[in-house]
Amino acid sequence: MVWIGFTAALGLLAAAQRVTASALTTTITANERTCFYAAVDKVGEKVGFYFAVQSGGSFDIDWVVTDPSDTIIIEGERDRQGDYIFTAHQVGEYSFCFSNDMSSFSEKLVDFDIMVESEPRPVAPAKPTALTEQTSSLEESIYKLSGSLSSIQRTQKYFRTRENRNVSTVRNTEWRIFFFSLLECVMMVTMSAGQVWICPAHAVEFLRALPKCEHHIHIEGTLEPAMLFSLVEKHKVTLDPAMYSTIEALEERYRNFANLDDFLAYFNKAMDVLIDESDFAALAFAYLERVATDGLKHAEIFFDPQAHTGRGVSLDVVVKGLKKGLAKGQTAFGITSDLIMCFVKHLPVSEALVAVRDMAPFVQSGEVIGLGADSSEVNNPPSKFADVYDLARELEFPRLTMHSGEEGPADWVRQTVVDLGVNRVDHGFRAADDHDLLDELVRRDTFLTLCPLSNVRLQVTPEGVHQSPIPLLLEKGVKFSINSDDPAYFGGYILDNYVAVHAAFGFDKATWRQICQNGIDGSWCSDERKSEMSAHLEEVMTAWEGTEL
Structure with a gap:
């Protein structure tokens, strides 16, 4: 053959x-x-x-x-x-x-x-001899063996074919997954860029002119990668090179958080570079310097004392440093501010109680005006922290707020407001899932501090700001402000959030006036300061009268 x-x-x-x-x-x-x-x-x-x-x-x-x-x-x-x-x-x-x-x-x-x-194939003779019989028998065996080998060969080919097809299918599937993932990323980037692009330049200038109040800003979340690496060099701090290799790599990683906990892993580790009073002063001033051109007039700023004292940094260093930077910023840019301490939910309640007691002297001196709660919401319902808020009232903390309803359900917003008696809710996004709850928030005059770009980056609204419940809240009469949360991580300071919201919903000037005035009224500054900002708002509206956005 x-x-x-x-x-x-x-x-x-x-x-x-x-x-x-x-x-x-x-x-x-x-x-x-x-x-x-x-x-x-x-x-x-x-x-x-x-x-x-x-x-x-x-x-x-x-x-x-x-x-x-x-x-x-x-x-x-x-x-x-x-x-x-x-x-x-x-x-x-x-x-x-x-x-x-x-x-x-x-x-x-x-x-x-x-x-x-x-x-x-040869034919055996009609009268075989013993030799020819043996030869014929040998040839027959050879032909059978040849047939068996051919069968084995075909079977091997069959299994090789199956294997090759399976490998090819896996490779094709991998490429399809890669392609569609890449396409999804391109679409998300295009949508985000489009939101800014479709907001006309004159609309951006109108939004910039509005006197803004920020009520949901974590000062540690304003630590830009450039400042982080500068402080690493200053203090010779060693950070995980897999997480912190270059400024560019870190910025790229910030654009790809999977969820809140993924972000918190970077947020908490980056704070290791904040060591002395000058670091905190520089951080606070840099934030005010950055938002001065965004039209910010008043900021109520969160900080996490446990994240610093747990590293051996004293409360006095943290608070004094922040207050120095904010005072310098007020002199330079006219932005007023207050500090609100936050305890972190992922640590035991007993540690939160200690943190609140340790903060009492700074509350009494007026350097800190309130208590909040941040960090991971998963497995941490508001009711878990009732004792912490009871202690804050006992120690006469003037103002109370809590992060709630970002990852947690609408019922957790209800727990915060009804059970804990906390009438400012940071985020409160999931409240929109329960219309009866929204009605209750209106009756109680509850104030929400929304963070639109943060919601996108942390996959709360993965498709874009247009998934935000802002129009529903306006329709229902729930009061809220627009904020930046952790802008160094989420790619947008306060004006960026205003622009993104306008690109998503195209609000008219009257609606923006209402949002801005609600932010002023919901602030914890003095009535005199509120009156100044309200007067500024009226000046802006008068200047833009007759101009369509």
């Missing part, structure tokens, strides 16, 4: 059509037809033909076998593999052709074998 493959028919192939092939494998490009040939010397010879598509498209191919007179012997369409034997009735060249006309761009990798039985 003689096996005829690509090598044996090389001259004939060159006359037919060029293909990329080796031994018994060929690559057939889209819209290509490729033929192979085998010579039959005698009528009655057996011809075997096997093929299997190893990769490409749907693993299928069109094929046809013709005799020397171009008569079709066997053919098939969109077959994945085939195994055929036929008897040659003519002497000459038989063609075995593959066609990939059904594909517009996919090339096919095909394994194939062509077999011609050119040595006829």
Whole structure:
């Protein structure tokens, strides 16, 4: 038996059509037809033909076998593999052709074998002798062995084909996942850029002119990567190089938080570079300097004392440093401010109680005006911290707020307001899921501090700001302000959030006036300061009268 493959028919192939092939494998490009040939010397010879598509498209191919007179012997369409034997009735060249006309761009990798039985099996004599009987028996065994080997070979080819197809399927699936993930990222970036782009320049200037109050800003969340690396150099601090390699890499990582806890891992670690009083003063001043051109007039700023005292930094260093930076900023930019301590929910309640007691002297001195609660919401319902807020009231903390309803359900907002008696809710996003709760918030005059770009970055509204419940809150009459949360991490300070909201909803000037006035009224500054900002708002509205956004 003689096996005829690509090598044996090389001259004939060159006359037919060029293909990329080796031994018994060929690559057939889209819209290509490729033929192979085998010579039959005698009528009655057996011809075997096997093929299997190893990769490409749907693993299928069109094929046809013709005799020397171009008569079709066997053919098939969109077959994945085939195994055929036929008897040659003519002497000459038989063609075995593959066609990939059904594909517009996919090339096919095909394994194939062509077999011609050119040595006829000998016939035993009519009267066998002992020798001829032995010879015949040996030949019979050889033929059986040959048949068994051919069967094994075909089985091996079958499993190889299965393996190749599975590998190809996995690779195709991986590329599809990569492609669609890349497409999703491009769409999200395009939508975000589009939100800013479609906000006209004059609308941005109107939004910039509005006197803004920020009620949801974590001062540690304003630590920009450039300042972080500068403080690393100043204090010779060692940070995890896998997390903090370069400014560019860190900025890119900030753009890809999976959720709140993913962000908190970076947020909490970055604070290791804040060590002395000048660090905190520089951080506070840098924030006010950055937002001075955004139209910010008043800020009520969160800080996390436990995150610093747990590293051996004293409360006096933290508070004094922040107050120095804020005082310098007020002198330079006219922005008033207050400090609100936050205990962190992921630590035990007992530690929160200690933190509140330790803060009492700074509350009494007026350096700190309130208590809040931040960090992870998962597994931390508001009711868990009732004792902490009872202690704050006992110690006469003037103002109380709590992060609630960002990851937690609407009922947690209800717990915060109704059970704990806390009437400012930071985020409160999920309150929009319960319309009865919204009505209750209106009755109680509860104030929400919303953070639109933060919600996008932390996957609360993964598709964009347009998923925010702001229009519903306006319709229901729930009061809120627009804030930046942790702008160094979330890619947007307060004006960026205003612009994003305008791009998403296209509010008119009257609506922006209402949002801005609600922010002024919901502030914890003096009535005199509120009156100044309200007068400034009226000046802006008068200046923009007759101009459409």
